Amino acid sequence: MDKKTIIYKVVCTVAVVALAVLLLCGVFNGKDSMYHLKNRGDLGPLTRKDINYVSVAAPKGTGMYGNTTAADWSSVFPEITASMLANKDNDQVDDYLEQDPYLKELYEGYGFAKDYGSARGHDWTLVDIGKTARINENSLANCMTCKTPDFAKLVQTEGVGVYKRPFQEVYQQISANGEAVSCYTCHGDDAGAEGALNITHTYVLKALGDNAANGTISPSVLSCGQCHIEYYFTPADKETMMPYSGVDTMTPEAILAYYDNMVMPDGTVGFYDWIQPGTGTPMLKAQHPEMETFLYGKHAKEGLSCADCHMAIEMTEEGTVYYNHTLVSPLDSDTILSTCATCHGSTNMVQLVHGIQNRVTAEETKVGNNLVVLKDAIISGIQTGKLVEGSEKLDQVRQLHRQAQWYFDFCYVENSEGAHNSELSIHCLEVSQQKIDEALALIQSQEPEE
Ligand code: HEC
Ligand code: HEC
């Protein structure tokens, strides 16, 4: 053998042995070194498949009503528990009424004109509901629905009657002894069953029926969709309820029709949240329809879920791979941002998202201010006798006003500011502007001569 062949053989042997050692380490040394390999360089970000799923029986629940709590799980899932409690660090609130002064006009006569700030981390739910000016002596316990697992458990055990109890009575008890959004909310008592998700808010099952269980909506989307949705309180029981029965009836059009056609306990038809003073328009207030907006968007079609963009999959120094339960904007997490590249390649995601949000926000400001113009036109029409109480024309104008504000609100109150589904957000603003124009034209129009 010449020198070249010997060198060639030595190099090949060393390479084969090195590869074998690496692979065997992975197999014999347990999952850890495999995960380290996976996490390296162009092998890409960690995925669900890398997670160390744990199977243990539920500990005895020490929650107010026997539900398991974060403290009960903390020794089994120390990282997950710590990361969930770190939602407390998301503590900024922007005052929407200061940022967009036209809102005070739109929500006049309703609680949101008194106090309306941006959302913050889950750990703040009980603090924030306790101090908002939207709560008054007439408020009911149904306002606790999306703030705490203890209320969800109370509804399960005592039935829908608890929604009607006075807010303060239930709040005093739960804020002293209960938890903010916690393990039980999304997992029931099954966090130990490989993190199985459970719907604990009974109205979800009531509204969606089979559609809740048949997988049309993936459990990790529906788990957030227990709260990040449009909802209302049923007129008779004051029960929290979703205004639809499946994915096909979650559009702003279908939800509006649902409210328009609702038969009220007194036999009248049409649901409203409040009557706006001055205009007399029976208004609807939309609330954070994140799930609905997401489900009609591009990413739902791609099979993504809320967790994919708001919960990072991370590894501890010891090599345990887990879902970080601090819910963040994907733009604030390099780990999450690195997963976008799988589909978006080298697109600058921050620029893409901010571009959409700037476009939607600019349009929102325009339409929001135009809604104030319409409101003023209706008030002055009534004052000058152009719009007469009881006339068909005033009824029609009010219908258009109600619709215009509904479509505006459906976009405004969605927390991604257009990022979840820019098409739907822009569609809502366009329809709103169209209804405003129709209403203004109707107010200006001459009555036909008698
Ligand atoms: C029990 C109801 C409930 C469930 C379930 C829920 N949330 Fe929330 N979420 C809230 C409430 C209420 C707030 C606002 C808290 C505050 O401002 O006091 C919030 C706030 C947030 C925020 C912070 C918003 C901001 O502007 O900083 C994010 C992000 C979030 N939720 C994402 C999720 C995701 C993702 C899921 C599912 C994994 C989920 N939530 C499940 C009720 C819920
Ligand atoms: C493809 C990624 C993606 C998916 C999937 C996704 N979101 Fe988002 N979400 C975003 C982006 C981007 C923003 C805007 C973040 C920002 O403004 O910094 C956002 C914003 C939010 C916010 C406001 C929080 C904040 O920090 O501004 C909430 C709440 C939220 N999403 C909830 C949900 C829920 C609930 C689901 C599932 C029904 C969901 N998201 C699915 C990407 C996603």
Ligand code: HEC
């Ligand atoms: C707001 C909803 C929510 C809350 C609160 C929550 N989880 Fe989760 N959890 C999820 C979602 C969503 C997933 C991911 C499921 C999926 O899509 O695979 C998950 C995954 C898990 C998993 C399996 C994956 C892993 O990382 O091991 C465990 C275990 C788990 N959670 C435990 C807990 C514990 C313990 C708590 C309380 C300290 C908790 N969760 C609180 C929504 C939640």
Ligand code: HEC
């Ligand atoms: C599984 C593939 C996939 C992943 C992963 C993914 N996206 Fe997308 N995203 C898409 C597709 C497909 C579109 C639609 C593109 C089009 O229509 O031009 C899209 C569009 C978007 C849009 C525009 C949405 C709209 O309605 O205008 C934003 C914003 C976005 N993605 C953000 C993100 C962020 C942030 C992440 C990572 C956290 C992410 N995406 C991860 C597939 C993905």
